Amino acid sequence: MHGTYHGTQIMKRGIAFSLVNLHVSLMAHALFAIGFLLTCQAVAVAQTADSATDSDTFANSTASAVVFMYHRFGEDRLPSTNIRIDQFESHIAELSSGGYHVLPLPEILSALREGRGLPDRTVGITIDDGFRSVYTQAFPRLQEAGFPFTVFIATDGIDSGNKNLMSWDQVRELAAQGVTIGAHTASHLHMVDSTTSKNRDDIARSNARFHEELGYTPRLFAYPYGESGLEAAAMAEAAGYEAAFGQHSGVVYPGSDFFNLPRFALNEKYGTPERFRRVADALPLPVTDLLPADMVLNTDLPAVGFTVDEGIRHLNRLACFPSTGPQAMVEHLGGRRIEVRFVNPLPQGRSRLNCTLPGPEERWRWLGMMFYRLPPAAGE
Numbered sequence: 001m002h003g004t005y006h007g008t009q010i011m012k013r014g015i016a017f018s019l020v021n022l023h024v025s026l027m028a029h030a031l032f033a034i035g036f037l038l039t040c041q042a043v044a045v046a047q048t049a050d051s052a053t054d055s056d057t058f059a060n061s062t063a064s065a066v067v068f069m070y071h072r073f074g075e076d077r078l079p080s081t082n083i084r085i086d087q088f089e090s091h092i093a094e095l096s097s098g099g100y101h102v103l104p105l106p107e108i109l110s111a112l113r114e115g116r117g118l119p120d121r122t123v124g125i126t127i128d129d130g131f132r133s134v135y136t137q138a139f140p141r142l143q144e145a146g147f148p149f150t151v152f153i154a155t156d157g158i159d160s161g162n163k164n165l166m167s168w169d170q171v172r173e174l175a176a177q178g179v180t181i182g183a184h185t186a187s188h189l190h191m192v193d194s195t196t197s198k199n200r201d202d203i204a205r206s207n208a209r210f211h212e213e214l215g216y217t218p219r220l221f222a223y224p225y226g227e228s229g230l231e232a233a234a235m236a237e238a239a240g241y242e243a244a245f246g247q248h249s250g251v252v253y254p255g256s257d258f259f260n261l262p263r264f265a266l267n268e269k270y271g272t273p274e275r276f277r278r279v280a281d282a283l284p285l286p287v288t289d290l291l292p293a294d295m296v297l298n299t300d301l302p303a304v305g306f307t308v309d310e311g312i313r314h315l316n317r318l319a320c321f322p323s324t325g326p327q328a329m330v331e332h333l334g335g336r337r338i339e340v341r342f343v344n345p346l347p348q349g350r351s352r353l354n355c356t357l358p359g360p361e362e363r364w365r366w367l368g369m370m371f372y373r374l375p376p377a378a379g380e
């Protein structure tokens with residue numbers, strides 16, 4: 001199982017050693033006695049950090065990061081993928097003044113993978129597709145604020161000379177200024193609806209074009225439309241990427257599937273200052289044994305379930321909301337195992353599920369999923 005494999009490996013490398021000692025003595029008592037609702041990961045990472053040379057770096061260490069996803073800036077005729085400039089400036093103001101730490105995505109991911117701590121309220125900024133307004137609107141504002149960011153670019157569009165997209169010269173200028181350039185396939189295809197060989201060729205073409213234009217191939221990848229699944233994830237890994245992002249909500253933490261990482265999408269509807277603050281403050285809902293293992297589904301009523309980590313309290317307040325249909329039913333199967341049952345069947349194509357739980361300091365723990373229901377096979 002691809003997702004669990006990654007999570008498990010990371011857990012083993014990063015934190016398992018200290019859990020042996022911590023689990024019995026700490027879990028029951030000290031966790032809450034210190035007045036801070038730390039997850040297993042956070043406790044263990046803090047322990048790891050104690051032996052680091054610069055322990056101040058980890059003074060308020062946690063083990064998660066919120067990653068945002070934008071597309072267009074100030075292109076108000078396309079509100080579903082656009083953020084208005086006044087909204088974007090309010091986000092920058094909040095990140096500048098609100099005790100956040102905006103860090104480069106590669107740094108965030110390696111810190112989480114290697115079990116190093118991150119400052120509390122660490123944030124990563126990503127922008128998909130490489131529209132011209134990234135260069136004209138977002139870049140100057142983010143640069144002035146001193147915020148690093150990542151742009152995921154589909155190379156065919158840049159090659160086409162489309163005036164709504166950046167040119168290679170502009171992409172090179174961003175890269176020269178320290179912007180992380182990520183891959184997003186060549187043709188921005190629906191990988192889940194495509195064939196294995198088409199997907200492989202598309203990614204290979206993208207990597208070749210980046211190599212020709214930038215002199216390197218990106219380390220990070222974002223699935224077009226956020227649609228991955230086990231096959232696409234295996235392909236992204238085989239192509240040499242170190243991690244890959246989807247478009248489902250949630251918080252990145254050491255137990256995340258690093259080839260299906262969550263991001264909070266920001267557009268005109270979801271980019272209000274209130275919503276921005278709420279998701280910027282979000283914490284992970286750490287789980288294991290997440291089902292379904294593959295987001296690509298052959299059924300309209302998938303079995304969704306997960307086991308919530310020890311130390312997460314108030315599980316009775318967990319609520320799950322599908323993007324289509326009414327609130328899902330949450331069943332507690334004894335212990336910490338949760339099963340989520342949809343009231344309505346999932347439609348064909350993309351849908352999402354968001355599970356949230358009130359956390360410490362009025363912050364929300366968040367677990368998001370995306371599903372892609374295939375059309376019925378011929379003859380069915």
Ligand SMILES: [Zn+2]
Nearest residue numbers: 128129224225
């Ligand atoms: Zn895209």
